[in-house]
Amino acid sequence: QVQLVESGRGVVQPGRSLRLSCAASGFTFSSYGMHWVRQAPGTGLEWVAAISSDGSKKYFGDSVMGRFTISRDNSKHTLFLEMNSLRAEDTALYYCTRDWSAYDLSGIFDYWGQGTLVTVSS
Amino acid sequence: EIVLTQSPGTLSLSPGERATLSCRASQSVSSSYLAWYQQKPGQAPRLLIYGASSRATGIPDRFSGSGSGTDFTLTISRLEPEDFAVYYCQQYGSSPPYSFGQGTKLEIK
Numbered sequence A: 001q002v003q004l005v006e007s008g009r010g011v012v013q014p015g016r017s018l019r020l021s022c023a024a025s026g027f028t029f030s031s032y033g034m035h036w037v038r039q040a041p042g043t044g045l046e047w048v049a050a051i052s053s054d055g056s057k058k059y060f061g062d063s064v065m066g067r068f069t070i071s072r073d074n075s076k077h078t079l080f081l082e083m084n085s086l087r088a089e090d091t092a093l094y095y096c097t098r099d100w101s102a103y104d105l106s107g108i109f110d111y112w113g114q115g116t117l118v119t120v121s122s
Numbered sequence B: 001e002i003v004l005t006q007s008p009g010t011l012s013l014s015p016g017e018r019a020t021l022s023c024r025a026s027q028s029v030s031s032s033y034l035a036w037y038q039q040k041p042g043q044a045p046r047l048l049i050y051g052a053s054s055r056a057t058g059i060p061d062r063f064s065g066s067g068s069g070t071d072f073t074l075t076i077s078r079l080e081p082e083d084f085a086v087y088y089c090q091q092y093g094s095s096p097p098y099s100f101g102q103g104t105k106l107e108i109k
Helices: none
Strands: A003-007 A010-012 A018-025 A032-039 A045-051 A058-060 A068-073 A078-083 A092-102 A109-112 A116-120 B004-007 B010-013 B019-025 B034-039 B046-050 B063-068 B071-076 B086-091 B104-108
Touching (some): A003 A092, A018 A032, A018 A092, A045 A068, A045 A092, A058 A068, A109 B046, B010 B019, B019 B034, B034 B063
Parallel strands (some): A010 A116
Antiparallel strands (some): A003 A018, A018 A078, A032 A092, A045 A058, A092 A109, B004 B019, B034 B046, B034 B086, B063 B071, B086 B104
């Protein structure tokens, strides 16, 4: 069965960096686009970033553009989110999600991890 | 970016009743690229509907989606106890960025 397990949670000071990882199993990781979606405490969902199956295409939400980087290692079935210049408003539960469509980015999120909590505070 | 507005914010109903949730877009959603997700407390969201009306794998047929253009609806024909949760609509267009509505909380009356 499809499993997505995020790691890298932590408390960091504003302006610092943090790297999240997502270990995937139960499907052919290299065939699917992947996304990060976040949820600030008690609020709704916000799409953060996407990467195509081969890593050649990357997209970011306006709120993280220029600060966050998404990448993947298909040989290790792992997705990453590198977060720089962190702000208090980046505090959220970060979900790793699989794109519904093989080989293309559809923007439909069919499988979700349980999330990893990032807290930005001094 | 397309802004999605969901209504009502909270819907109070009893098991067995019919639930109708609305999602309105600030501009037309191309090719009905609209999805619905369910989120229960402490859990990740779950995909229910994509393409405005197609049920995802394993989703019971009491869940149905409809609409096009700027107005979309999620209907739950007969509420089961496990259906009380928060529901989000999401547009996915032909390319990013993707956006979610603010959610509708479906609570037991």
